[in-house]
Amino acid sequence: MTSDMETDAVRVESSLWIQNKRYRALLSGWYFSWTEVDKKNRDRKTVSVPVSEVIAVEEGQVDIQPQKRVEDTDRDFTLFYVKRNIRSRGQCTSWSLGRTQFCCPSRDLRDQWVGQLRTALKTHSPSRPHRLLVFINPYGGKKRGKQIYHSLVAPLFELAGISSHVVVTDRAHQARDHILKKDLTGFDGVICVGGDGMFSELLHGVIGRTQQEAGISEHDPNAVLQPCDLHIGIIPAGSTDCVCFATVGINDPVTSTLHIIIGDSQPLDVCSVHHHSMLVRYSVSLVGYGFYGDVLAESERHRWMGPVRYDYSGCLMYLCNRSYPGIVEYLPADPQRSSPRDNSRCLSGCHVCAESTERLFPHSDTSSLYSSKLSQYSSESEGEWVRVEGRFRCVSLTCMSSSCPRSPKGLSPSAHLADGTGDLILVRDTNPLGFLTYLHRHTTTQDQFDLPFVEVHRVKAVRFSLPPGEVEEEEDDHEEERGRQSNTEEGPEDPEKHFSHNIDNRKSISQQHLAEWVKGRETANSKKRKKVFLCGPCCSKPPSVSVWNCDGEILPQTEISCRVHGQLVRLFARGIEDGAVPWTCHEGNRNCKARCSLHN
Numbered sequence: 001m002t003s004d005m006e007t008d009a010v011r012v013e014s015s016l017w018i019q020n021k022r023y024r025a026l027l028s029g030w031y032f033s034w035t036e037v038d039k040k041n042r043d044r045k046t047v048s049v050p051v052s053e054v055i056a057v058e059e060g061q062v063d064i065q066p067q068k069r070v071e072d073t074d075r076d077f078t079l080f081y082v083k084r085n086i087r088s089r090g091q092c093t094s095w096s097l098g099r100t101q102f103c104c105p106s107r108d109l110r111d112q113w114v115g116q117l118r119t120a121l122k123t124h125s126p127s128r129p130h131r132l133l134v135f136i137n138p139y140g141g142k143k144r145g146k147q148i149y150h151s152l153v154a155p156l157f158e159l160a161g162i163s164s165h166v167v168v169t170d171r172a173h174q175a176r177d178h179i180l181k182k183d184l185t186g187f188d189g190v191i192c193v194g195g196d197g198m199f200s201e202l203l204h205g206v207i208g209r210t211q212q213e214a215g216i217s218e219h220d221p222n223a224v225l226q227p228c229d230l231h232i233g234i235i236p237a238g239s240t241d242c243v244c245f246a247t248v249g250i251n252d253p254v255t256s257t258l259h260i261i262i263g264d265s266q267p268l269d270v271c272s273v274h275h276h277s278m279l280v281r282y283s284v285s286l287v288g289y290g291f292y293g294d295v296l297a298e299s300e301r302h303r304w305m306g307p308v309r310y311d312y313s314g315c316l317m318y319l320c321n322r323s324y325p326g327i328v329e330y331l332p333a334d335p336q337r338s339s340p341r342d343n344s345r346c347l348s349g350c351h352v353c354a355e356s357t358e359r360l361f362p363h364s365d366t367s368s369l370y371s372s373k374l375s376q377y378s379s380e381s382e383g384e385w386v387r388v389e390g391r392f393r394c395v396s397l398t399c400m401s402s403s404c405p406r407s408p409k410g411l412s413p414s415a416h417l418a419d420g421t422g423d424l425i426l427v428r429d430t431n432p433l434g435f436l437t438y439l440h441r442h443t444t445t446q447d448q449f450d451l452p453f454v455e456v457h458r459v460k461a462v463r464f465s466l467p468p469g470e471v472e473e474e475e476d477d478h479e480e481e482r483g484r485q486s487n488t489e490e491g492p493e494d495p496e497k498h499f500s501h502n503i504d505n506r507k508s509i510s511q512q513h514l515a516e517w518v519k520g521r522e523t524a525n526s527k528k529r530k531k532v533f534l535c536g537p538c539c540s541k542p543p544s545v546s547v548w549n550c551d552g553e554i555l556p557q558t559e560i561s562c563r564v565h566g567q568l569v570r571l572f573a574r575g576i577e578d579g580a581v582p583w584t585c586h587e588g589n590r591n592c593k594a595r596c597s598l599h600n
């Protein structure tokens with residue numbers, strides 16, 4: 001074995017055997033690679049694994065599948081690492097656990113290799129988590145959260161030496177409350193096993209706790225929020241796993257677990273939603289009014305259908321052919337930096353997001369990025385608000401592409417995960433065929449913004465209000481609704497009151513309850529409406545006010561203001577990888593890119 005420790009870059013080299021074949025193994029800088037040597041001493045196939053993607057190095061012959069098996073032999077060691085499963089060209093890859101068993105000529109050499117590899121792992125992966133707090137929603141998705149965690153995730157955490165404290169939730173909002181109130185000393189991150197609803201709980205808990213500790217009021221719409229230290233991990237096990245899909249590229253529990261283990265860190269923009277001076281919610285994927293709000297409200301009434309309720313409600317709402325009046329004001333982002341129509345994709349290592357880190361957090365190196373209070377808007381002037389008034393099929397604001405298996409490009413294909421901006425999509429009233437074309441283009445390669453009734457803007461903030469007449473009616477409706485509820489002994493309390501109360505007390509709000517309230521409001525609305533619209537086969541008197549869908553939750557408020565907070569939280573993810581970059585280099589491969597140490 002030769003070893004060169006004089007320079008910073010460790011270099012260790014020796015012959016190793018895999019199943020009686022001789023390999024030349026090399027640990028050099030950031031990579032561990034092994035090259036098959038044929039009988040004439042010629043190098044053949046090389047496999048190169050970044051040290052940062054090594055999961056564990058174990059003495060002996062070790063396997064963890066189907067269950068843990070250790071054969072403590074003297075001259076063997078087993079390497080576990082991230083293995084990419086290339087599906088087909090252009091498609092996102094899942095990760096799995098790679099395993100290679102090496103045999104050394106002596107025990108001494110085996111111990112040296114194990115020692116050097118473990119040292120390299122510590123040096124090159126300083127930000128791996130050691131202790132995690134895991135929340136499992138036993139009722140999310142197909143109710144397989146516990147099974148997914150215990151069979152797929154826990155064995156990998158154990159292999160990587162990560163200890164975890166597991167909480168199986170008994171009720172909605174338990175995870176959020178736990179993060180807000182309990183002592184989290186010693187935890188390097190919080191993990192949810194569930195869907196977007198569970199992620200949202202963790203998001204609210206982590207942001208809320210960070211602001212409490214920093215003494216910042218979340219209710220102040222203009223507050224500069226403190227970026228959060230505690231990383232969030234998502235093990236997808238819900239019926240909607242959009243955040244996981246948009247930040248990892250695939251909904252796969254093993255892929256997500258491996259990202260958590262190697263300590264990947266993806267900053268994420270978060271949009272705060274306020275109603276006057278009250279925080280309503282935080283959002284990362286969609287704040288949508290009109291069609292997307294109606295579909296959610298309708299789907300909540302059909303929960304018994306399971307995930308198919310979204311398709312059913314989507315069809316129904318399309319047939320209802322509704323549009324809504326509204327006033328949208330937005331604060332444009334700098335058009336020089338990027339545009340929602342520049343055909344770019346925010347992929348792992350995105351330069352737009354990297355430049356934004358420098359802009360959002362000037363005068364800070366990455367190590368101190370989240371340990372000091374930083375003003376991200378200090379160097380920027382606010383700019384001028386733009387006002388748009390009209391009738392809209394939908395108004396959507398998204399801080400990410402919001403791609404999902406159904407719509408691989410997403411709501412806004414060129415949106416960035418961490419550039420401090422969101423994309424505002426305004427779909428004006430149009431004929432049913434036009435709107436169908438818009439919706440259909442989300443599932444094809446055609447540009448959904450290339451339609452005369454659609455506009456898209458990259459923004460820093462948005463305000464939505466109703467035209468004056470509608471405001472009056474809206475307020476009347478609330479009065480009527482309140483009156484109706486106070487007269488009914490068992491009637492639901494006013495959700496707006498209920499919700500603001502809950503924000504302060506961090507209690508749960510039932511979406512079913514809200515959906516009922518929305519239905520009640522629609523009925524009251526249509527009774528009062530003097531104007532009569534013919535909107536489609538399913539209803540003759542449509543409401544003139546819709547609801548907001550905020551990451552899959554219905555908001556009880558209509559007039560809201562939204563502000564994008566750049567890189568407010570961090571996920572254990574790295575963004576969507578470009579599938580074209582090879583991780584394994586076969587010597588002489590012309591596609592070999594910077595990731596391979598052997599050919600650079």
Ligand SMILES: Nc1ncnc2c1ncn2[C@@H]1O[C@H](COP(=O)(O)OP(=O)(O)OP(=O)(O)O)[C@@H](O)[C@H]1O
Pocket residue numbers: 136137138139140141142169170171172173193194195196197198199201237238239240241552
């Ligand atoms: N033990 C529990 N009982 C009831 N609800 C819970 C429990 N734990 C979490 N929840 C709530 O369930 C909601 C949905 O959970 P999750 O996102 O994990 O699953 P999902 O199947 O994707 O749900 P949806 O399709 O409704 O978003 C979350 O908003 C969360 O607050």
